[in-house]
Amino acid sequence: EIVLTQSPGTLSLSPGERATLSCRASQSVTSSQLAWYQQKPGQAPRLLIYGASSRATGVPDRFSGSGSGTDFTLTISRLEAEDFAVYYCQQYGRSPPLTFGGGTKVEIK
Amino acid sequence: QLQLQESGPGLVKPSETLSLTCIVSGGSVRSNTNFWGWIRQAPGKGLEWIGSIFSSGNTYYNPSLKSRITLSVDTSKNQFSLKLSSGTAADTAVYYCARHGPVGTLLINWFDSWGQGTLVTVSS
Numbered sequence: 176e177i178v179l180t181q182s183p184g185t186l187s188l189s190p191g192e193r194a195t196l197s198c199r200a201s202q203s204v205t206s207s208q209l210a211w212y213q214q215k216p217g218q219a220p221r222l223l224i225y226g227a228s229s230r231a232t233g234v235p236d237r238f239s240g241s242g243s244g245t246d247f248t249l250t251i252s253r254l255e256a257e258d259f260a261v262y263y264c265q266q267y268g269r270s271p272p273l274t275f276g277g278g279t280k281v282e283i284k
Numbered sequence: 285q286l287q288l289q290e291s292g293p294g295l296v297k298p299s300e301t302l303s304l305t306c307i308v309s310g311g312s313v314r315s316n317t318n319f320w321g322w323i324r325q326a327p328g329k330g331l332e333w334i335g336s337i338f339s340s341g342n343t344y345y346n347p348s349l350k351s352r353i354t355l356s357v358d359t360s361k362n363q364f365s366l367k368l369s370s371g372t373a374a375d376t377a378v379y380y381c382a383r384h385g386p387v388g389t390l391l392i393n394w395f396d397s398w399g400q401g402t403l404v405t406v407s408s
Binding site: 206219221268271274 | 330331332333336344345346347348380382385389390392393394395396398399400401
């Protein structure tokens with residue numbers, strides 16, 4: 176089973192700043208088969224990125240994903256008010272099981 | 285627009301079976317391009333994949349839960365279901381149903397549409 180470790184646990188930033196979130200895998204993720212989700216309180220997760228770098232339909236271009244192998248990054252170029260949320264990575268390259276990271280909370284500084 | 289809605293009891297007694305159904309609208313579980321899955325989230329915790337099913341009945345289960353899970357699909361009602369037996373307090377969580385992205389090299393992949401989730405509490 177691939178274990179995904181996300182860091183930092185909490186990121187305190189101001190609107191307009193750049194957010195860089197990390198997701199590290201315990202084994203290489205085949206063919207960059209990694210996704211990112213955003214979850215706001217009381218809501219279901221929302222798909223942002225799949226295939227490590229492909230934006231899902233309707234996702235603003237301030238969100239970008241990169242990385243390969245064991246190290247992946249989600250970048251939010253300029254934080255807007257609606258971006259403060261919890262973000263999860265998920266790998267699907269070596270499954271079952273599909274696994275998720277523990278999440279990074281992006282909070283307003 | 286695809287919509288998924290979980291339904292089922294919000295309270296289950298310990299040792300009993302948790303049963304949930306996901307009703308799909310705006311799309312078809314008969315689709316030959318997508319698997320359908322279940323994910324849960326314990327209060328204040330992260331996400332855990334439970335299992336996924338195709339319209340043919342082909343399933344993938346999380347090995348950690350496999351002995352207790354049964355997934356099924358009812359194409360006539362456009363819905364799919366989860367049964368989790370021998371419930372304990374550790375099964376208390378919000379349960380989500382979701383659709384996988386189109387099958388490609390891999391049959392199960394990311395989740396592109398989610399239900400709103402339903403809280404199931406296992407308690408006497």
